Amino acid sequence: MSKKQKMSGAETFVECLNKEHVEVIFGLPGGAVLPVYDELYDSDIRHILVRHEQAAAHAADGYARATGRVGVCMATSGPGATNLVTGLANAYMDSVPMVAFTGQVPTTMIGNDAFQEANITGITLPITKHNYLVKDAKMLPNIMREAFYIASTGRPGPVLVDLPKDVQTEEITFEYPKNIKLRGYKPTSKGHPLQIKRAAKAIMEAERPIIYAGGGVVISGAHAELLALAETLMAPVTTTLLGIGAFPGTHPLSLGMVGMHGTKYANYAMTESDLIIAVGARFDDRVTGRLDGFAPNAKVIHIDIDAAEISKNVAAHIPIVGDAKNILTELIKEIKRKPKSKWNEKIEKWQKEFPLEYDRKSKEIKPQYVVEQIYDMCPDAIITTEVGQNQMWAAQYFKYTKPRTFITSGGLGTMGYGFPAAIGAKVGCPDKTVIDIAGDGSFQMNSQELATAVINDIPVKVAILNNKFLGMVRQWQELFYDKRYSATRLDTSPDFTKLAEAYGALGIEVTKPGEVRDAIKEALASDKPVVIDFKVTPEENVFPMVPAGAAINEVIDYGGKI
Amino acid sequence: MKHTLSVLVENKSGVLARVSGLFSRRGFNIDSLAVGVTENPEISRMTIVVEGDDRILEQVIKQLNKLIDVIKVSDIKPESSIDRELALIKVEAGPKERSEVMQIADIFRAKIIDVGTKTFVIEITGDVSKINAMTDLLRRFGIKEMVRTGKVSMLRGIKAAREE
Ligand SMILES: Cc1cc2nc3c(=O)[nH]c(=O)nc-3n(C[C@H](O)[C@H](O)[C@H](O)COP(=O)(O)OP(=O)(O)OC[C@H]3O[C@@H](n4cnc5c(N)ncnc54)[C@H](O)[C@@H]3O)c2cc1C
Ligand SMILES: Cc1ncc(C[n+]2csc(CCOP(=O)(O)OP(=O)(O)O)c2C)c(N)n1
Numbered sequence A: 001m002s003k004k005q006k007m008s009g010a011e012t013f014v015e016c017l018n019k020e021h022v023e024v025i026f027g028l029p030g031g032a033v034l035p036v037y038d039e040l041y042d043s044d045i046r047h048i049l050v051r052h053e054q055a056a057a058h059a060a061d062g063y064a065r066a067t068g069r070v071g072v073c074m075a076t077s078g079p080g081a082t083n084l085v086t087g088l089a090n091a092y093m094d095s096v097p098m099v100a101f102t103g104q105v106p107t108t109m110i111g112n113d114a115f116q117e118a119n120i121t122g123i124t125l126p127i128t129k130h131n132y133l134v135k136d137a138k139m140l141p142n143i144m145r146e147a148f149y150i151a152s153t154g155r156p157g158p159v160l161v162d163l164p165k166d167v168q169t170e171e172i173t174f175e176y177p178k179n180i181k182l183r184g185y186k187p188t189s190k191g192h193p194l195q196i197k198r199a200a201k202a203i204m205e206a207e208r209p210i211i212y213a214g215g216g217v218v219i220s221g222a223h224a225e226l227l228a229l230a231e232t233l234m235a236p237v238t239t240t241l242l243g244i245g246a247f248p249g250t251h252p253l254s255l256g257m258v259g260m261h262g263t264k265y266a267n268y269a270m271t272e273s274d275l276i277i278a279v280g281a282r283f284d285d286r287v288t289g290r291l292d293g294f295a296p297n298a299k300v301i302h303i304d305i306d307a308a309e310i311s312k313n314v315a316a317h318i319p320i321v322g323d324a325k326n327i328l329t330e331l332i333k334e335i336k337r338k339p340k341s342k343w344n345e346k347i348e349k350w351q352k353e354f355p356l357e358y359d360r361k362s363k364e365i366k367p368q369y370v371v372e373q374i375y376d377m378c379p380d381a382i383i384t385t386e387v388g389q390n391q392m393w394a395a396q397y398f399k400y401t402k403p404r405t406f407i408t409s410g411g412l413g414t415m416g417y418g419f420p421a422a423i424g425a426k427v428g429c430p431d432k433t434v435i436d437i438a439g440d441g442s443f444q445m446n447s448q449e450l451a452t453a454v455i456n457d458i459p460v461k462v463a464i465l466n467n468k469f470l471g472m473v474r475q476w477q478e479l480f481y482d483k484r485y486s487a488t489r490l491d492t493s494p495d496f497t498k499l500a501e502a503y504g505a506l507g508i509e510v511t512k513p514g515e516v517r518d519a520i521k522e523a524l525a526s527d528k529p530v531v532i533d534f535k536v537t538p539e540e541n542v543f544p545m546v547p548a549g550a551a552i553n554e555v556i557d558y559g560g561k562i
Numbered sequence B: 001m002k003h004t005l006s007v008l009v010e011n012k013s014g015v016l017a018r019v020s021g022l023f024s025r026r027g028f029n030i031d032s033l034a035v036g037v038t039e040n041p042e043i044s045r046m047t048i049v050v051e052g053d054d055r056i057l058e059q060v061i062k063q064l065n066k067l068i069d070v071i072k073v074s075d076i077k078p079e080s081s082i083d084r085e086l087a088l089i090k091v092e093a094g095p096k097e098r099s100e101v102m103q104i105a106d107i108f109r110a111k112i113i114d115v116g117t118k119t120f121v122i123e124i125t126g127d128v129s130k131i132n133a134m135t136d137l138l139r140r141f142g143i144k145e146m147v148r149t150g151k152v153s154m155l156r157g158i159k160a161a162r163e164e
């Protein structure tokens, strides 16, 4: 394509996607995006038609988390655009690079309550990193370039571009901008050398250090540096829910997850530490518990690319703003090897004393057992999750050893995320096994995407831990509301195997522990999308648990013991 | 504690909504906000007075800096800046009160810019405390209406809160 050429807005749009190396779009068309869809018809960009726009956003999100590339989704104006909202909020909370395109009524009609008009830039203002209403096709190349740049740099996040219909048909002279001029956006990537020196000094002086790693390590690709740091210092590592995979769960220094449903030893170690090395983690309330009881004797080194996260919830003594990989690389140069210490021994004792436990001898299918078997049979799979108990068991009982293999909705906690995210992850990583560990409630929020998976030949597996409840909410009702199960029973779920078959997927029902492994084997062997309906113990609870308002060392153990 | 922020932003539609939306969403209270174009027509300046302790102020500044359309945020300290606000005050002034109101306006170097049969409109420019002082004095005559622009601030001397 020659450099300067007359093109319509829609052609320009597709050309810009090519320049950004976009290989796939998840979307669903409508009147206000017809010109763009007409252009896509002849293009090499793969378009995956979803059955609900929320799934387009989640699939783009899953694709982005699995690959590290920008996920792209598209919807028409009005209801199409508003259906993206949950997916955008989800991606915003978890810092996922995504660009969403929406159709809009023609510029001349904006503000008139025109047919299928919604002020989507207004609606998504607080849930996007940035958004654009393209008022003139001449602005489109610049906006496209900026949108992808903003989404993928600094602290990543979703960007929305609203495309009025007349902009899609307007003719312009196309030229893709070489440079980006954004006066107000200059993310910091290098850490301040003096701060890094201060951090190194504090680290060498600490007796009870703990590394607290979050989603930022995964985003930054700093897992190798993190491993080197931990091994050099013999420092234990705990991760957040979103940091899972940033450090090998099988490593002797791994303490697993911290926080509300974290391991007891991670929470104890955090509480007793004298130095927290926080890397790409944002001290979420699920992690800290009651703030005045959180790590009372610890100094805090906080490494984060977003200055606004520093000292937001927990005061940082040594803040270092910048990219985790850059900073850890420099930090490692400043520190010396440390031998195993009393602190390590203390932690090892806790690990022996307080392992994750459940009733392994039960005659019923325990959800934890299902997750362990999935891990045993395909430890290299990408696991996505729904939200609730299923999500916590998937976090606790599967040992993730690589980044981008555990994909879950952390900040927003969006039921219905896991299945479309699995579809997106599988599209991005076709050679990997992708399994959605699901709940019976959550799966029903986007089960219509079975059609998308079947028709587009995206063989993801769904393992429903079917407890016939909105289990996580029921657990709170059991523990804190006298077992008054108000609106948490799911007695009238469909037969999930029949539902799968209705869409042309494979359905497998499992009612006995002895059948669990065979079912997983069959699912993995199938080249189709598969739904396995594991009938698990209905009133199983997730433990350990830190109740709301408690400090993180005030833990309820398995069986409800405090 | 009140703080004055001088915020340089892209002169684009929607910027005001982004800034004010951020304040309300994060629970920061805006006392006043004045906005206008700068010496560069592509850039506008907002002077925002915000109430809160140092921690809140720090968060406000960091969150503002994250907005793509925000170019620079400066925390303007009163000792190193000059600030002004303009107010229009419609005050009741019948035949008996007229001379006294005129005297007050005179003392504050305010101007009477409209005279009705029962009212004056007074224009006053000054720092916020001066305007407050005058309105306090006028209150007993009856203030029928008041419009204030919100504070605008500028650093003293050679220093400028501008894009580097
Ligand atoms: C039912 C439920 C239960 C939960 N229970 C728990 C729990 O027990 N424990 C738990 O941990 N979480 C739990 N969560 C998740 C929790 O709500 C938060 O989503 C999670 O703790 C946040 O993880 P994070 O701190 O790693 O931050 P993220 O949201 O992953 O944020 C990433 C951080 O890294 C920074 N960053 C981004 N890029 C870079 C870079 N290149 N370099 C450096 N920094 C970077 C960002 O600025 C940000 O501060 C639960 C969620 C649900 C739905
Ligand atoms: C969209 C949405 N609605 C409501 C909730 C509140 N919620 C959190 S967990 C949960 C129960 C989920 O049930 P299920 O998918 O069956 O998972 P389980 O906890 O039983 O494993 C609910 C309703 C939510 N997180 N997301």
Ligand SMILES: [Mg+2]
Pocket: A439, A440, A441, A465, A466, A467, A468, A469, A470, A471
């Ligand atoms: Mg359930």
